[in-house]
Amino acid sequence: MKESFGSPVGSLAAKVRTLAPSMTRSMQRVAEAVANDPAGCAALTVTGLAELTGTSEATVVRTARLLGYPGYRDLRLALAGLAAQQQSGRAPAITTDIAVDDPIADVVAKLAYEEQQTLADTAAGLDTGQLGAAVTALAGARRTDVYGIGASGLVAQDLTQKLLRIGLIAHAHSDPHLAVTNAVQLRSGDVAIAITHSGSTGDVIEPLRVAFEHGATTVAITGRPDSPVTQYADHVLTTSTSRETELRPAAMSSRTSQLLVVDCLFVGVAQRTYETAAPSLAASYEALAHRHRNNSR
Amino acid sequence: MKESFGSPVGSLAAKVRTLAPSMTRSMQRVAEAVANDPAGCAALTVTGLAELTGTSEATVVRTARLLGYPGYRDLRLALAGLAAQQQSGRAPAITTDIAVDDPIADVVAKLAYEEQQTLADTAAGLDTGQLGAAVTALAGARRTDVYGIGASGLVAQDLTQKLLRIGLIAHAHSDPHLAVTNAVQLRSGDVAIAITHSGSTGDVIEPLRVAFEHGATTVAITGRPDSPVTQYADHVLTTSTSRETELRPAAMSSRTSQLLVVDCLFVGVAQRTYETAAPSLAASYEALAHRHRNNSR
């Protein structure tokens, strides 16, 4: 479970975004400075950075801790690494938000770029330990319930569809009442998964709580690792949060992020249960074939 | 003309070789350690490095000076940068398919990479002319019906949810019978969208045909631009098809691709109808706020 030295650098900007909501104002100022100018900040001492951001040394250290480093010293080292990487090169690419008068070709390019970014951030920020644990639980589950509302509801259904395809028993619930009444049935050996970007959607937390209290293994897929939903989660899988803009609501990037996590879960489970999963996949493919008209070729 | 902070790192090993002759024995030991394992040394304090090389702190500092840094602290930062560069240099090793025995971390990396690839391919292959035409049709539609089955059904719902959010009238159908009976209602000025990766899913083609014959504007989102569904489509939006493997079914990449297309449609429509879309987006956001428990911050 050790975190190797320079491990997931590059994800720093993403981490800042993910954690920003759980930061206090002054910590946000520090985090922002760091994310905006890694190179510049790497050249500063605690005191220097504190002055630059108009805060105190204590706050700087606290921020470093929140970002996952043992102290400022290590953050600074990571920053230096990041700066070197940035410098060594790559295209500055697309920076501006999507505007109302962007031509359609720009919209396509920007959306594709931002979603790629989201994927990279998510992959970088995903805790493989937690993921592995969740996979193990799923692979051995008697049954699995998945909760999600709105856009997350679609992700829940996606996961369910996939799990069914490899012969697991899974249900997606988007009706809060039914979700709770079903959650009561769960017990040890079952798995419950809640998907919510904000982490504070009551309708999704409630069934997870019930499942948790009945002894099921619970998993939360959320963009806010410190949000209420995690209280009742044995395993927390963090999705990335990207800047949202008027024309690109948060739902869009959170969906991309959630789907990647769901795919990872699925592939992980398929690996573990390969003996039974492979035939099931083949079988479901067969069964669908006759639903397709003979194609041109 | 002082040497700026992160300047020409990378030449460190060379610098060590050049300066080695002018170094004393213990300084050479330090320099050698640093050149051989930048990453490891970056993790050490002066004292640590002194012990490792069997020398004293003073010697370490002297060596750092000789190498051109103001002190050990700066050498250490440079070392961290160097380590990060080295690491990133040997990153893109992801070429193979996902294997049954891949560790979970590899699964995450490979999935993320492949989905990024899919996005890039889709964006590159998307015909902006067709996209623009579809957007225009949608923006002026009286109502919009979207057909999709299975995984594509979720994409259909995603599109519908988004369009509803900006005040358009849209329905997603995954029941083939209901889809057809609803399609009969469509007429000129309405839009029908079929989403199918294979392009030959009868249950989705049929309602599109009906809509087409009743004079609605029809759009197909498919990975096969020559497939049956395109016969009845005024506008064809092509999604990308990537190699499918046993553990990564086609559904996964087609979904990513379809979602990007759907997002483009949505943003395009939101731009065209900005006057009404913006307030609607804000309103739906407001309405959801009270569904979220008060969060920590």
Added chain:
DNA sequence: TCACCTCTGAAAGATATTTTCGGTTCGGTG
């Protein structure tokens, strides 16, 4: 309004780095 709780920075405390300084070694020299 009051009690409470969180956030914040000043300053004390702990570490790390740099400097100082005296001992040691080695090569040359009388």
Added chain:
DNA sequence: CACCGAACCGAAAATATCTTTCAGAGGTGA
């Protein structure tokens, strides 16, 4: 062979930097 001087080296003091503690400021809900 004894002596001298210069360069080298590391222990420890001095300084800089980082971390922790603590009490006051400011906000929030009852």
